Amino acid sequence: MDRIKKTFATCKAEGRGALVTYVTAGFPTVEATAGLMLAMEAGGSGLWPVKLTILDIIELGLPFTDPIADGPTIQKANTIALENGMSATAALKAVRDARKKGLKVPVLFMGYYNPVLIYGEQKFVKDCREAGVDGFVICDLPPEEAVKFRGFCNNEGLSYVPLIAPSTNPSRLKFLCSIADSFIYVVSRMGTTGVSGTLNAGLGDLCKRVHETSRNIPIAVGFGVSTRDQFVSVSQFSEGVVIGSQVINVISQSKPEEVNEKVKEFCQMIVGRDGEDSSIHEVGIAGANRKAKEPANVHPTSVITEKDVGPGPGLMDQLNALNIDGEANSQPIPSRFGEFGGQYVPEALMDCLAELERGFIEANNDPKFWEEFQSHYPYMGRPGQLHLAEHLTEKCGGANIWLKREDLNHTGSHKINNAIGQVLIAKRLGKTEIIAETGAGQHGVATATVCAKFGLKCTVYMGASLRILTPQRCAYLLKEDVRRQALNVFRMKLLGARVISVDAGTRTLRDAVNEALRSWVSNLSTTHYLIGSAIGPHPFPTIVRTFQSVIGNETKKQLMEKRGKLPDAVVACVGGGSNCAGMFYPFANDLSVKMLGVEAGGDGLETTRHAATLAGGSKGVLHGVRTYILQDAEGQISDTHSVSAGLDYPGVGPELASWKDSNRAKFIAASDAEAFEGFRALSELEGIIPALESAHAIFGGMELAKTMKPGEDIVICLSGRGDKDVQSVAEELPNIGPKIGWDLRFPVGSGSKYRSGISCMLRVGKKAS
Numbered sequence: 001m002d003r004i005k006k007t008f009a010t011c012k013a014e015g016r017g018a019l020v021t022y023v024t025a026g027f028p029t030v031e032a033t034a035g036l037m038l039a040m041e042a043g044g045s046g047l048w049p050v051k052l053t054i055l056d057i058i059e060l061g062l063p064f065t066d067p068i069a070d071g072p073t074i075q076k077a078n079t080i081a082l083e084n085g086m087s088a089t090a091a092l093k094a095v096r097d098a099r100k101k102g103l104k105v106p107v108l109f110m111g112y113y114n115p116v117l118i119y120g121e122q123k124f125v126k127d128c129r130e131a132g133v134d135g136f137v138i139c140d141l142p143p144e145e146a147v148k149f150r151g152f153c154n155n156e157g158l159s160y161v162p163l164i165a166p167s168t169n170p171s172r173l174k175f176l177c178s179i180a181d182s183f184i185y186v187v188s189r190m191g192t193t194g195v196s197g198t199l200n201a202g203l204g205d206l207c208k209r210v211h212e213t214s215r216n217i218p219i220a221v222g223f224g225v226s227t228r229d230q231f232v233s234v235s236q237f238s239e240g241v242v243i244g245s246q247v248i249n250v251i252s253q254s255k256p257e258e259v260n261e262k263v264k265e266f267c268q269m270i271v272g273r274d275g276e277d278s279s280i281h282e283v284g285i286a287g288a289n290r291k292a293k294e295p296a297n298v299h300p301t302s303v304i305t306e307k308d309v310g311p312g313p314g315l316m317d318q319l320n321a322l323n324i325d326g327e328a329n330s331q332p333i334p335s336r337f338g339e340f341g342g343q344y345v346p347e348a349l350m351d352c353l354a355e356l357e358r359g360f361i362e363a364n365n366d367p368k369f370w371e372e373f374q375s376h377y378p379y380m381g382r383p384g385q386l387h388l389a390e391h392l393t394e395k396c397g398g399a400n401i402w403l404k405r406e407d408l409n410h411t412g413s414h415k416i417n418n419a420i421g422q423v424l425i426a427k428r429l430g431k432t433e434i435i436a437e438t439g440a441g442q443h444g445v446a447t448a449t450v451c452a453k454f455g456l457k458c459t460v461y462m463g464a465s466l467r468i469l470t471p472q473r474c475a476y477l478l479k480e481d482v483r484r485q486a487l488n489v490f491r492m493k494l495l496g497a498r499v500i501s502v503d504a505g506t507r508t509l510r511d512a513v514n515e516a517l518r519s520w521v522s523n524l525s526t527t528h529y530l531i532g533s534a535i536g537p538h539p540f541p542t543i544v545r546t547f548q549s550v551i552g553n554e555t556k557k558q559l560m561e562k563r564g565k566l567p568d569a570v571v572a573c574v575g576g577g578s579n580c581a582g583m584f585y586p587f588a589n590d591l592s593v594k595m596l597g598v599e600a601g602g603d604g605l606e607t608t609r610h611a612a613t614l615a616g617g618s619k620g621v622l623h624g625v626r627t628y629i630l631q632d633a634e635g636q637i638s639d640t641h642s643v644s645a646g647l648d649y650p651g652v653g654p655e656l657a658s659w660k661d662s663n664r665a666k667f668i669a670a671s672d673a674e675a676f677e678g679f680r681a682l683s684e685l686e687g688i689i690p691a692l693e694s695a696h697a698i699f700g701g702m703e704l705a706k707t708m709k710p711g712e713d714i715v716i717c718l719s720g721r722g723d724k725d726v727q728s729v730a731e732e733l734p735n736i737g738p739k740i741g742w743d744l745r746f747p748v749g750s751g752s753k754y755r756s757g758i759s760c761m762l763r764v765g766k767k768a769s
């Protein structure tokens with residue numbers, strides 16, 4: 001921390017802005033990182049003695065699989081670094097190596113919380129101090145969630161740098177300034193990192209507000225600065241300027257043997273230390289920089305002293321700071337379900353989440369809101385049906401199996417309940433645009449539907465991935481997969497939505513969530529993010545569960561009417577957990593009711609190809625929430641697999657995580673093959689083709705029913721209908737069918753070659769057309 005303070009003090013004394021450059025550790029190679037840091041510093045020996053330092057502070061990026069605050073350039077660098085095997089341990093080694101070779105400038109680690117959490121926060125901070133790291137910028141760890149982490153930083157004398165965004169409200173700004181211990185990172189614009197053509201016109205005002213509020217704390221401005229002109233103009237408002245994406249671009253565009261030299265030249269160009277006027281810098285870089293500035297607008301820089309930056313306030317100070325004026329939320333601590341939940345999001349989202357929470361609390365307490373919600377029941381197809389599945393019950397020979405028919409809802413799944421509810425909240429908040437993510441397409445279609453109905457602009461982000469082909473599946477099926485995806489896209493487009501295919505990362509639902517979050521940060525004032533499951537930062541899990549609770553509430557009432565009692569068990573499939581939370585929550589205090597969640601076991605929990613987050617995952621932070629996630633030993637998010645796209649997600653709602661830990665609910669995994677058994681049983685015995693997601697619950701419910709007595713009652717949430725999955729089932733049958741003795745194939749031509757029925761029909765259809 002001291003090194004950072006001294007750096008800003010020196011820059012002040014020299015009358016210049018500090019240059020802070022970012023590079024992702026492990027990009028372009030693990031071995032290059034230490035050398036690149038030295039190259040950035042090159043030209044002098046840092047601060048001792050002050051000579052020709054080109055840059056003043058290095059931000060070393062700790063790569064993460066899901067960097068929601070970063071744009072494509074840094075995201076790509078993260079992906080490459082991870083492929084190269086970069087880890088927190090390797091990044092520490094790079095800093096240690098660079099220090100051994102003489103690196104003097106302060107080094108900040110910039111990254112995301114989960115890898116730090118998994119490393120062990122205390123050990124990480126300690127190891128950082130030993131390696132020569134000076135502080136941290138952790139994009140998704142706002143101070144409310146960082147109380148423990150800041151304590152560790154204080155103990156080791158390292159800096160926790162708070163971020164301030166254009167959306168930060170005055171009371172929060174005051175709070176953030178009050179905890180700054182070395183400098184404040186001001187995010188220049190709403191949105192992600194990346195090179196931008198123009199700078200935010202309000203930046204000067206924002207910096208002025210921060211200066212006035214913080215008094216003597218220096219600020220560094222980042223996000224969107226890439227040229228010398230921008231460096232010079234931003235230096236007028238701030239004590240430091242951060243350049244990131246453009247450094248990554250320079251590295252990407254250089255030959256491996258020239259990378260260090262090119263980066264050094266770039267830094268020289270930014271600070272105006274080119275060959276021609278290098279003599280000026282020999283005498284003092286300060287003069288050259290003063291010359292480059294517009295004297296009229298120069299904001300007084302500052303020197304920070306020890307008294308400005310004591311050890312920092314405690315938790316109560318922080319909470320008080322959040323309540324300085326009436327604007328702050330009346331419920332300052334983010335809601336949690338036991339240890340799960342929270343708001344692990346970039347600073348830019350904090351204010352918007354508070355607005356959403358206020359809007360939701362007001363609506364929830366307003367009977368008129370619920371009247372309006374219920375006035376749309378005829379459109380949604382509510383109340384839903386509850387009926388006995390007689391043949392399924394008979395087959396299992398145990399408890400009565402009842403089906404809660406969410407598949408009969410408008411748009412074919414439970415997703416419409418949440419879509420209507422959130423759109424009504426968005427309208428109350430005056431939002432005119434909706435963004436959403438979708439995996440199976442069901443939430444995308446539900447969102448596009450309600451946007452059409454309520455006249456809102458709609459953009460849906462969708463993972464671009466194709467289902468993985470097995471050797472048995474011929475090349476022409478690839479085309480069919482594209483066609484199937486195109487159909488979902490077409491459905492949403494028919495409804496007037498814009499559909500954005502996310503071709504980044506693993507190209508699945510998780511990347512669609514990343515993109516939706518990024519897009520939301522850029523357009524907060526007009527846009528509501530209509531999240532499709534009980535996931536994400538507070539208040540989303542509570543909002544989604546509240547609207548989906550119609551499932552459990554109706555079930556309770558309807559079974560009472562039919563059987564005069566509560567069910568003995570309720571069962572639901574679990575992707576992010578919205579239909580499950582909606583079914584379970586109304587029964588959570590009825591302890592006689594067993595609650596069974598069924599996750600996607602894919603190829604089996606013993607393999608890496610599954611999406612069973614609760615049954616096979618561990619605690620961590622993803623997409624703004626602390627919950628169970630699927631991750632590796634380094635805290636990087638794992639790729640998932642399920643035959644059903646709607647369950648193919650490496651996180652889960654925090655309320656489900658707390659039910660698991662308190663043993664209130666049990667969570668099991670059904671493999672792809674077992675889901676097919678459920679799919680087949682419901683289709684053949686009840687004449688209902690379920691969604692593949694719901695088929696997991698059917699299988700779990702059947703197994704549970706077998707263990708229960710006749711006369712007992714179990715209700716399965718049939719979350720969606722199977723029309724969307726018929727083709728997937730046909731395609732997977734050659735692989736999965738033999739495992740469960742299910743063969744719908746027709747013999748084709750002579751010999752023993754078989755083709756699944758629908759493939760055969762599609763072929764015939766193709767020939768005919």
Ligand SMILES: Cc1ncc(COP(=O)(O)O)c(C=O)c1O
Nearest residue numbers: 533575576577578579646719720
């Ligand atoms: C029919 C159906 N059921 C279940 C799910 C899983 O979502 P959640 O766990 O949020 O209910 C999906 C997701 O797309 C779905 O389409």
